Amino acid sequence: MSQSLPRGRTVMTANEAAAYAVVLARAQAIGCYPITPQTLIVERLAELVAGRDDVEYANLDSEHSMLGYVIAASRVGVRTFTATSSQGLLYAHEQLHRASRERVPLVMVNVNRSVFAPWSLEPDLSDSMSQRDTGWIQLYCSSAQEVMDSILCAYRIAETVLLPVMVCAEGFLLSHTSEVVDVPDQAAVDAFIPEFRPPKEWVLDPDVPRAFSGLPEPKEYAAFQRNVADAMDEARNVIETVGSEFGSHFGRTKIGALESGGNPEADTALVSIGTIGDSARELLDDDGELLIVRVHTYRPFPAAELSSVLSRAGSVCVVDRASAFGSFGPLGGDVRSLRLEHASAVTNFICGIGGTEVTPATLRWALHQARSSSAARGGLGPMYVPEGV
DSSP, X not given: OOOOOOOEEEEEOHHHHHHHHHHHTTOOEEEEOOOTTTHHHHHHHHHHHTTOSSOEEEEOSSHHHHHHXXXXXXXXXXXXXXXXXXXXXXHTHHHHHHHHHTTOOOEEEEEEOOOSSSOOOSOOSHHHHTTTTSSXXXXXXXXXXXXXXHHXXXXXXXXXXXXXXXXXXXXXXXXXXXXXXXXXXXXXXXXXXXXXXXXXXXXXXXXXXXXXXXXXOXXXXXXXXXXXXXXXXXXXXXXXXXHHHHHHHHSSOOOOSEEEEEOTTOSXXXXXXXXXXXXXXXXXXXXXXXXXXXXXXEESOOHHHHHHHTTTOSEEEEEEOSOOSSSOOHHHHHHHTSOOTTOSEEXXXXXXXXXXXXXXXXHHHHHHXXXXXXXXXXXXXXXXXXXTO
């Protein structure tokens, strides 16, 4: 027998919040393959949909087949969901490209976990950030509430632009940590997320046989890729619109591309992503000359929004929680690609790898280096924060 959903303010983990959001969004096909620290999502979903005849819950034999299942289910006009972590996401890499290029509007939660080798169950963002060029919209969360809200928005976004959305949440820091989450009621969610109605010509129909993903001429292949790029550009405005409508509908703020805090005219800015963005806000208690920026939408990259909010900063400190070998970190490289004419230095730091602690003290160290180190300013790569800082 299926379990009932909680309502209102309830203590839960981000994994539980994800499962509740998926049920509230009325996903009809759920593909699962458990992997730590994501497992609780599919376990809770199994409990929530047990005995229901309006939801197909499929146990698959790998993450690759799991993605294949939800892609196929979506192509027959069904709202779908899946979740994974780390090696599972990497194993499904081929299917990630397929999903975006077939314009499949599925939603997946990736609970971030370090990747092999050596073996680790601890969090960093290397798994999902290594997939940033697969054509998926990527949303990075800093709380369980944001996980729930982002999943609800993700279905609106995905089904509007016909692209898959990956909602990312750091393992254990969010997945296994409890907090108070405001769970909306079903009627409110139904009013926010309309019924999934994909274009008829896109849906697989045995009564109308058509060929998909055949072998095109180079110019037709290139046109398919441009269509994905155009849809990603369209998503920029859709993400902001959906976030604004979410706020009006549910009565709480929903971050779109990014959020900022502190002094907007400060000479120094710290840019981060995920839970580090929340840790960074503690610096504002004793640093009035600091601007804090947390990126929520990493793909499509919010270049215009970041350029605007950083337009007065002379020193920009970018903190990545993902490994970078031979170049800048993922976020650091993207920020450095912006035309920040007022900035004399954009310094990139790597920390938090493999679950190592990132505290306000860590970030103060990075800011001190960014403000004082000429070597950091002129380097050809990021600075790795020393252990114990």
